[in-house]
Amino acid sequence: METKTVKYKLLDPRAKAPAYATAGAAAADLCALLDEPLTLAPMQRALVPTGLAIELPGPECVALVYARSGLSIKHGLTMANGVGVIDSDYRGELRVPMVNLGTEPYTIAPGERIAQLCIAPVWQAAFVQADALNDTDRGAGGFGSTGRL
Numbered sequence: 001m002e003t004k005t006v007k008y009k010l011l012d013p014r015a016k017a018p019a020y021a022t023a024g025a026a027a028a029d030l031c032a033l034l035d036e037p038l039t040l041a042p043m044q045r046a047l048v049p050t051g052l053a054i055e056l057p058g059p060e061c062v063a064l065v066y067a068r069s070g071l072s073i074k075h076g077l078t079m080a081n082g083v084g085v086i087d088s089d090y091r092g093e094l095r096v097p098m099v100n101l102g103t104e105p106y107t108i109a110p111g112e113r114i115a116q117l118c119i120a121p122v123w124q125a126a127f128v129q130a131d132a133l134n135d136t137d138r139g140a141g142g143f144g145s146t147g148r149l
């Protein structure tokens with residue numbers, strides 16, 4: 001397995017280092033850095049700090065922050081931005097925009113695992129303007145055009 005070295009800094013002594021829960025995990029857990037429990041009412045949003053900053057090795061790497069499926073399916077707690085994109089030149093604190101899409105308030109405990117961090121390869125494209133694009137069988141068909149919706 002190829003690994004990439006990702007430096008991290010704990011911005012607070014209570015912050016937790018990113019950790020893979022199992023040997024085959026694709027993403028490392030991110031934990032909430034909170035002074036006290038944080039209750040989100042239904043549809044309420046909050047930017048939850050982690051106390052963690054990272055240094056990706058270069059622009060060929062991106063860190064993607066994903067929701068935890070258990071929290072979302074059991075409590076409706078998910079990420080307000082869908083997926084967080086951590087740029088390779090970002091050195092600030094990782095923060096998780098959360099939203100409670102459930103019908104009940106949900107209380108995030110200090111130190112609770114709230115999201116997961118996936119390190120992935122990425123390209124910066126050379127965007128080239130063109131008058132015509134290569135044709136394909138699909139063409140402009142999308143949004144259920146293959147009849148599977």
Ligand SMILES: O=c1ccn([C@H]2C[C@H](O)[C@@H](COP(=O)(O)OP(=O)(O)OP(=O)(O)O)O2)c(=O)[nH]1
Pocket residue numbers: 065081083084085086087088090093094095096097
């Ligand atoms: O869930 C997230 C998403 C982003 N970030 C940090 C890292 C990222 O590199 C930076 C900027 O994120 P993004 O580009 O998504 O934000 P923006 O709203 O487009 O602001 P900016 O103008 O700073 O790019 O914020 C997080 O900590 N958590």
